[in-house]
Amino acid sequence: MLGELVRRARKAGVQAMVEGPGHVPADEIETSVKAMKHLTDRAPLYLLGPLVTDIAPGYDHITAAIGGVIAGMAGADFLCATTPSEHLDLPTKEDVIEGTYVTRVAAHAADLTRPGVRERARAWDLRMAKSRAELDWEGQFNAAINPAKARQIRHRRGVETDTCTMCSELCAIRLAKEAMEREKQG
Numbered sequence: 001m002l003g004e005l006v007r008r009a010r011k012a013g014v015q016a017m018v019e020g021p022g023h024v025p026a027d028e029i030e031t032s033v034k035a036m037k038h039l040t041d042r043a044p045l046y047l048l049g050p051l052v053t054d055i056a057p058g059y060d061h062i063t064a065a066i067g068g069v070i071a072g073m074a075g076a077d078f079l080c081a082t083t084p085s086e087h088l089d090l091p092t093k094e095d096v097i098e099g100t101y102v103t104r105v106a107a108h109a110a111d112l113t114r115p116g117v118r119e120r121a122r123a124w125d126l127r128m129a130k131s132r133a134e135l136d137w138e139g140q141f142n143a144a145i146n147p148a149k150a151r152q153i154r155h156r157r158g159v160e161t162d163t164c165t166m167c168s169e170l171c172a173i174r175l176a177k178e179a180m181e182r183e184k185q186g
């Protein structure tokens with residue numbers, strides 16, 4: 001039906017965008033996306049997720065993001081943002097913001113694999129990797145998809161250190177930097 005509608009729209013000079021399914025098990029997403037692109041003569045395809053499981057109300061922005069990455073890798077063109085309120089209630093402003101960021105993360109994860117856009121996406125990840133290797137926190141916040149959230153979590157306990165909380169005093173990056181500094185000074 002979608003394929004037929006796209007053909008009729010195009011014949012009438014009307015642009016058509018296809019909306020795909022919103023609930024698909026993870027192992028069926030790739031086939032589903034490829035079939036839709038094929039049957040609609042590669043019309044732009046957007047998906048709401050798809051959600052890979054139905055058991056997680058309150059976390060549907062995450063179940064959608066998991067499916068969104070797979071769909072994006074398979075050729076979906078747009079991901080529709082899903083909020084934590086999906087299937088439960090109207091979203092609050094905070095829900096919309098959270099859902100939008102999570103969907104952007106999914107789209108970026110897919111972009112990292114897609115020819116034509118992956119160079120730009122990987123350059124962004126490289127910027128973060130370099131900032132981490134330098135223990136450059138301002139660089140890390142600037143490279144974060146949500147700098148305000150990253151900054152808030154980093155400073156919420158008021159502990160100021162140049163390492164993160166994983167290895168703290170045993171931070172391999174800090175120890176390596178100090179060793180290199182000692183080496184330089186002989």
Ligand code: SF4
Pocket residue numbers: 163164165166167168170171172173174
């Ligand atoms: S503390 Fe550990 S996880 Fe954190 S930056 Fe250093 S090596 Fe990496």
